[in-house]
Amino acid sequence: MTKSKTNRQFRPVGVPDVSLSGFWGKWQDAVCNSTAETLLDRCVEAGMLRAIDVDQPSPGIVIPIQPWGGTTQMFWDSDLGKSIETIAYSLYRQPNPKLEARADAIIDLYEKLQDEDGYVNAWFQRVQPERRWTNLRDHHELYCAGHLMEAAVAYYQATGKRKLLDVMIRFADYMIKVFGHGEGQLPGYCGHEEVELALVKLARVTGEKKYLDLAKFFVDERGREPHFFTDEAIRDGRDPASFIQKTYEYGQAHQPVRDQRKVVGHAVRAMYLYSGMADIATEYNDDTLTEALEALWDDLTTKQMYVTGGIGPAASNEGFTDYFDLPNDTAYAETCASVGLVFWASRMLGRGPDRRYGDIMEQALYNGALPGLSIDGKTFFYDNPLESSGKHHRWVWHHCPCCPPNIARLVTSIGSYMYAAADDEIAVHLYGESKASFSLANGSEVELTQNTNYPWEGSVEFKVGLKARSNFALSLRVPEWAIGATLTINGEKVDVGSHLVDGYVRLEREWTDGDRLALDLPLALRPQYANPKVRQDVGRVALMRGPLVYCAEEVDNGKDLNAIVLPRQLPAAQTSVLGDLNGAVAVDVEVMREDASDWGTPLYRSEPAKRASAKARFVPYHLWDNREPGEMLVWVQADK
Amino acid sequence: MTKSKTNRQFRPVGVPDVSLSGFWGKWQDAVCNSTAETLLDRCVEAGMLRAIDVDQPSPGIVIPIQPWGGTTQMFWDSDLGKSIETIAYSLYRQPNPKLEARADAIIDLYEKLQDEDGYVNAWFQRVQPERRWTNLRDHHELYCAGHLMEAAVAYYQATGKRKLLDVMIRFADYMIKVFGHGEGQLPGYCGHEEVELALVKLARVTGEKKYLDLAKFFVDERGREPHFFTDEAIRDGRDPASFIQKTYEYGQAHQPVRDQRKVVGHAVRAMYLYSGMADIATEYNDDTLTEALEALWDDLTTKQMYVTGGIGPAASNEGFTDYFDLPNDTAYAETCASVGLVFWASRMLGRGPDRRYGDIMEQALYNGALPGLSIDGKTFFYDNPLESSGKHHRWVWHHCPCCPPNIARLVTSIGSYMYAAADDEIAVHLYGESKASFSLANGSEVELTQNTNYPWEGSVEFKVGLKARSNFALSLRVPEWAIGATLTINGEKVDVGSHLVDGYVRLEREWTDGDRLALDLPLALRPQYANPKVRQDVGRVALMRGPLVYCAEEVDNGKDLNAIVLPRQLPAAQTSVLGDLNGAVAVDVEVMREDASDWGTPLYRSEPAKRASAKARFVPYHLWDNREPGEMLVWVQADK
Known part of the structure; x- marks a missing residue:
């Protein structure tokens, strides 16, 4: 896998240019049918319309300082x-x-x-x-x-x-x-x-570079000395030392952004900053930003990210703590932060397809962001623990209602994260039943149709629709987990390995209307172990299938999920489709289970609990708490 | 082991009647030399003397409401x-x-x-x-x-x-x-x-029953309907429903105390209430209180107690949460709460020796309360986690300075918890180098000398000092963990089993001046597993030796203590005496250790970490954070 060094600029396709059905179609329907209106209703109930209506008296301070x-x-x-x-x-x-x-x-x-x-x-x-x-x-x-x-x-x-x-x-x-x-x-x-990222959107839609320049100004100024926040506080008669968040790391303003190498502070803020930086890096081909961004990317994904793509473990700063500190039951892992990670990842793809970013974008999307929304689109997770004793449930609303509209706008705009286009290249970052249109700068007009039951099944078929034969490159992500992925074009096998560039099969050729591609991504159930420096996960294992993290729920497995012990050698799993869970694929595995029934009265004793064979059912983590409420567990005990 | 049903009333011996040397002598010296004066200094610094000095103006509200x-x-x-x-x-x-x-x-x-x-x-x-x-x-x-x-x-x-x-x-x-x-x-x-418990002390020292009656009144009224707190709030113009603690369980006032069966609310409050109830039960031989107390005791010790005798896992209510919810790294387990558990246990012994109470008193004393004080008597733990990533250290003082004087007064009065006396019986609840005097109601004047290096060694020798031959019973606790305990009187072997009453060897006889007893309590290192319902301890094991819980510290074992895996079959341990830790006995064990060094970059992967043989040192938990600061861990990974 070689890293291409061109200065290609990939921009996401417009949301209207992609229509979704299948997996994402269902989620978009939930937002269209419920969430969109719900959001507005709750904003109105909170008094937000009165607040902007100059014909009504000012609401004053409704929520105390x-x-x-x-x-x-x-x-x-x-x-x-x-x-x-x-x-x-x-x-x-x-x-x-x-x-x-x-x-x-x-x-x-x-x-x-x-x-x-x-x-x-x-x-x-x-x-x-x-x-x-x-x-x-x-x-x-x-x-x-x-x-x-x-x-x-x-x-x-x-x-x-x-x-x-x-x-x-x-x-x-x-x-x-x-x-x-x-x-x-x-x-x-x-x-x-x-x-910053909003100004880039404004610049792209208006074609006005001045908005890019303002975004770049905000990025460039951040964290410089003399420090703006300090000067501002003094001007405003506030003591800069009394900043309740204690450090400018909270807002990633502790040093100039190009010098930053460690992901710190409030998680959502960090993701939005890095997204804006990546946009600027793409638009200006600014390698000095890219260097910082790549280091920050590695810092986040190799030392500070839950297996779900959840980030920011602590409630106290809504953000990052120490390396490898990833508590499961108290995980903050705000929905907005994973939404922000999807934003950032998609913008890291602005300088060309690279599965370092595409894989994590997919992981965070399905497992970090999507849990934030219930199947019916009516309730919302704010924080996303990886273990629950049964008391954590989606909210109807939140005192800080940032997450519900954030996951809703991501779901409804997901098409623009699936596909991106450069002058003469189309990148497919995410798979899902859909149809997308592209007007490339080189004149190609392309309609790309994906037929797939992904992520439940790994087979993805593409049909290329063209008005005329066209030359362009098509890059398809081959996730790192998809060991043994295969591809055919018009029925002829393509050697995936020899076409891989940065983890994408790159197919540069003259395309013909009606060309068909068949990509197969094996979805073998795979154990995931954490680096033993993650103290909360030692002796434990999580299950993934394709891009999805799985979890055990009480509704399927009874209480005391921590008594489940997964064998070292994963036995063959049986899958079944759950109609009441959006057609999700559940996985049944032979496990051992610790038996507390004959434990006796003492809380502690010299003999460990006996074990017995049992069956455990695992379901996709993003769908948990959509059925009967109860315990939930991602990291189960691992036999050694 | 039979439960005796007599109405004996055991009361603790006065503090002046016991002199300590050895283990407890050192701790008392630390308090005498440092803590006692430190406490007073800090109270003065806080402004407490000005607050009671009528010759100075009122300090007003120094700490905001x-x-x-x-x-x-x-x-x-x-x-x-x-x-x-x-x-x-x-x-x-x-x-x-x-x-x-x-x-x-x-x-x-x-x-x-x-x-x-x-x-x-x-x-x-x-x-x-x-x-x-x-x-x-x-x-x-x-x-x-x-x-x-x-x-x-x-x-x-x-x-x-x-x-x-x-x-x-x-x-x-x-x-x-x-x-x-x-x-x-x-x-x-x-x-x-x-x-309540204070009035009992006042009654005992003054001989005035009216103070007992007032204590009993407070106990009897608690939680009755119509509810005093509700009526009081209404009288005071406060909305009873706006009680910030939400439920009267917080102060164990949710139902009459005789109906209570579940330990709830603020942990220190609970312990102080139960202590007062036990005193009243003893003084009035009130079995209706004893019934509730025994149920509460089982509730606490079999479902809600850390292996350290720490109690009250949550900071939010400084108290109890759900059954079997015992998080280790965020354990609140306030020093005061374990001090309170010692208080309660000692008072449960008021109606006769019973190792159900004596064993837990010892466990909570050494492992729940004593960690609150540093070896030098100068710094204090408020909360007592069983796992630390290296940031938890003893305080010089605390914004709520309840714990420092609480552990200090317990240490300096420990003699009165070691020995108790009834009319014609002496009970030895705790072992330690000491000399105690008793004037029994039956006229016996007894001086009891303990020679022992307990808890570091398990051999305890007693010498009975008498002015005249005397008839009384002497009860010595045989801890449940002391499998194979032996006893001799004047060199002659006594069959421990046949003399056991409620877990105490009860020796009722005519004693002669100079009688010598030699009790041997085997201190084998023993693994402790938690009921698998304690989700935080599954797959983990703690080590105890005698009454002491052990832990691993970074200063002995390097970083990443969670990588230590204790074998299923505990290998022979080597002990050594640590001069810099108050002469503590450390334990060295052959373990496996997960190796993160070749883990590679990804945070998660499909293969677990490799393991290698290693040696791990464990030290008594109550002594942690007395040397170079760093990580600490009680519950290490257990091989299965």
Whole structure:
């Protein structure tokens, strides 16, 4: 596998250019039928519309100011933004005039709210107008703006309606005046990254490089000395030393981003920053950013990531702790953080296909992000433990409702993570029943159809639709776990190994309408052991099948899941399809089970528990807590 | 082993009646030389003397009111009380006129502080006098009084000085007027139990039954309906439903104590309540209390206790959670809670020797309470995890400084837990180099000398000193772990089994001056496995030797202690004496060790780590973090 060194720039295909059915189609239907409207209802119940409606009195401080100096009410714009973005994507799939009208009404409110100078922010226009731009470190102003920008781009692409896009263009133009090194300008950036990647989206949809330049400015300034947050605090009469998060690592502002090599702080912030950095690296072919990003990538994925692609083990900072510290039952592993990891991974693919990123994107998508949503699209996980004694369940809502719209917008826009295009190349990063259209810069018009029951089965068939014979490269990811993967083109076997470039089969040729490819990815059940430095996983094993992490649930296996012991040599597993779990493939394995029934009264004794043969059923982790509630366990005891 | 059903009443011997050397002598010296004065210094630094000095202005609210409606400043009297109690015990062992003078000065302040009616409380006289007796649920008034009573009794016994005793007698007499079912009386009790056991001590030292009756009143009223805390809240204009601890289980006031069968809530509160209940059961021969206490004892020790005798796994309520929920790295297991368990166990022995209680008392003493103090007596553990990644260390002080004086007063009064006496019987509950005097009600004057290097060695020799031949029974505990224990009297072998009553060798005979007993308790290293329902301990094993739990420390074994795997069949262990650890016996064992060195980059892989033979050193858990700081682990991986 050789690393290609070209300066190709891959950009995700537009969400409208991919239509999904099969696995992802079902999830998108759940969002279209339930989540999209639910999100809006909950935002309204929380009072968010009143907050932006200039015809109503200001709501004032509804959620009290917290010790960190702000309130989650300050991020209401972001909740509305992500909800509108979700609605936009849902409208591609399923027109819904009523929902569209509700979104239009919110957009009207934002237009009326916008100041003459272009500024838009519910809190800093309506509750604390005197505090605008006074505390970028804590107050999420640019973060909110970023989410509204993403919503604006999505809504424009979905409906062709420019109103919100124009609002956010005016805001972005105003930001260009506010931020910089000129006289009276702020050389600052947001404590919670987000606006960087949003400005890249705005630049791509408008074709305006100035928004890229502003994003690059925010990336470049971050962590420089003299430190903006310190100067800002002093200007604002706050003691910089009293920062409740103690260190600028919390927001990855402890050193210039190009010097960063260790993933630290708040997990979602980190993912959004690295996503923005990767976008800038792609757009500017900036190798100095890529060098930092590759080091950060390795740091995260080899020392700080759950097997689920969950990241950020600690609730205290919603983020990272020590290397190899991955507690399972108390895992924070916020849904948003894995969504952010998918964002970052997809942007690391901007400089060319590489399964280092594609494999982790898939792992985090299925096992870190997707658990955040229930099958019916109505309830949400915020934190994602890998072990539960039976008390952890999806929420109807959360006091900080960032995760529900985040997983919803990811699910509804998943097509743009599956496929990316460069001038003369198409990359397929994810597999799933779908149809995608590409207009390549070299003039090729391509329609690519995937027929597959992936991830339940490993066979993936492609049909190439062309108006004319075309030259382009098609790169298909061969996951590292897919030992023995095979490929045929029009029935003829292709040697996968000799075509592998960075873990993708790269097929550069003249394609003909109707060309057919058949990729087979063996989905053997495989044990996963953690590096023994992960103290919480020693003596334990997890099961994966294809990209999916499996877990045991009480509903299938009774109580005391920790009594299950998986044999060292994994026995043949039987699979069955569970109709009540979205057609998921369950796996039944012969195991040993410790027997507590004759243990006796004492809590401790000199003899270990007896063992007996038993059968255990494992189901995909992302589907847990969708049936009868109870215990859940990913890492089961391993025989030695 | 038969359960004796007599109504014997065993009461602990007075602290001055036992002198310690050997193991406990060293610990008492540490308290006498360092801790006792340190406690007082820290109390002074915190401002506690100013708080009770009527010649100085009130300090006001030094520690802000917390969401639970109070502040730890409200318990300052208890900190002073426990410190004076520690000083009192230390003065038995080692006269210290300077320290005694400091204690006298504090007692003078309390005498001056006392109201005409007898009330004494720093907070409710000096900061919020209008709030006296308005919130027994939260405000610790009687708890503070209890600790001052314990101090008063100890100080009187140590020095013969009655001043503090008289202050607290006046306060107790006032309480008798305040509490009851009469017109204008409060049918209440304290949210934090403590005064109950303190009143028993006051009754025993004064011979006044009225204090026993008041203690019994508090015990009897607890949890009755209509609920005092609910009525009190309404009277006080508070919403009873807004109780921050959510349930009266927090203070074991959710049902009448005689109906309680499950150990719940705040661990220290629970232990203090059960101690008071056991005292009342002993003094009144109240079997209805004993029935509840025995059920609670089993509930705690068979479902909710760490192998260390640590209890209360959760920080959130400083207490109990679910059955078998015993996380090791996040264990709260407050030092005070294990001190309280020692209190309770010793009082369960009030109705006669029974190793059910004696064994656990010893286990909790050595492994749950004693770790709270460093060898030099200068630093303190508040919470006691059974696993540390290297960041958990003893504190110089704590924002809630309850634990330092609690372990210090236990260490300095340990003699009274070792021996107890009934009318014609002496019970030896704990072993250790010491000399004890008894004046039995039947007229026997006995001096009992223990010569032993226990707990490092298992041989214990007793010499009986008598002025005249005497008839009494001597009961020596044979711990359940001491398989093959032997005993000789004056060189003649005694059949241990045939003399065992409730786990004690009971020797009822005419004793002669100079009689010698030699008890041998085999200290074989033994593995301890947890009931597999304890999910945190599955696949793991702990090591005990005699009463001591052992652990591995990084200073002996390097990093990554979780890589150590103990073989199923424990190999012969080598012992050695560590001079730098108070002469502790360390244990070296042949183990396997997982090797992460060739693991490679990925965090997860399909092959488990290789193993290699290695040696591991285990040291007594109570001594951990006394050398170079680093990782610590009690439950190591077990081969299966």
